[in-house]
Amino acid sequence: MHQAQDAVVTVERRTGAYGEVVLRKNGETYEIIANGTFLMDTADGRSERLLVDAALEALPAEKDGLRVLIGGLGVGFSLARAASQPRWGEIAVVERxxxxxDWHRAGHLAPYSEGALEDPRVRVVQADLVTYVRGSDEQWDALCLDIDNGPDWTVTENNGSLYTPSGLAACRERLGPGGVLAVWSAQPSAEFEAALRQAGFAGVRTLEIPVARGVPDVVHVGVKA
Structure with missing residues (x-):
């Protein structure tokens, strides 16, 4: 149920290199708004946790010391989930x-990342994810990406290139053999499933999390063939 409009309070508003980012409180729920687009809130978190769970489950069960890159810190649900799983030996979170x-290190969102930023396995990379994926030479066992409302609903125009053939090829290059790409979306996309297959990902599937109203949140998963 939506909170009454007069319960929405702007906690902090900042303008940076990528536009405006706002932290709001809607009743008891915190919301992040980027360039006027609702990005995520602290109301649920099931699909953000599934993003990490699905990637881990797609990797060989006998393998530990895994390396995961989380694209987008957001409200911290995905990072907290990864930090709770001992099989991840290194966790990098890219947040531009x-x-x-700041809201996680000493602010209103700290409870939702559950102290994960202090975990010795965790490092924060302050960078644009699209630029980082295309320019890095690091290899990961999993990429868990949640920087938009989905491949068809991006926060900034540049983000759209992540879901193109060249962007997916860059993601594939960042993964080691058998590595997993997991992408969060606010709605299913058959077109994106097809794009993953065309980019050389196998075992492509879409996992759904039902929501109170409208289409389910989903996680698209593919394995580097």
Whole structure:
């Protein structure tokens, strides 16, 4: 149920290199708004946790010391989930907005990341994810990406290139053999499933989390063939 409009309070508003980012409180729920687009809130978190769970489950059960890159710190659900799983030996979270990192380090969102930023396995990379994926030479066992409302609903125009053939090829290059790409979306996309297959990902599937109203949140998963 939506909160009454007069219950929505702007906690902090910042303008940076990528536009405006706002932290709001809607009743008891915190919301992140980027460039006027609702990005995520603290109301649920099931699909953000599934993003990490699905990637881990797709990797060989006997393998530990795994390396995961989380694209987007957001409200911290995905990072907290990864930090709770001992099989991840290294966890990097790429977040381009300093404000979001600040809200977790000593701010209103700290309870939702559950102290994960203090975990010795965790490092924060303050960078644009698209630029980082295309320019890095690091290899990961899993990429868990949640920087938009989905491949068809991006926060900034540049993000759209992540879901193109060249962007998916860059993601594939960042993965080791058998590595997993997991992408969060606010709605299913058969077109994106097809794009994953065309980019050389196998075992492509879409996992759904029902929501109170409208289409389910989903996680698209593919394995580097």
């Amino acid at each position: 907005e300093k404000a979001v990192v």
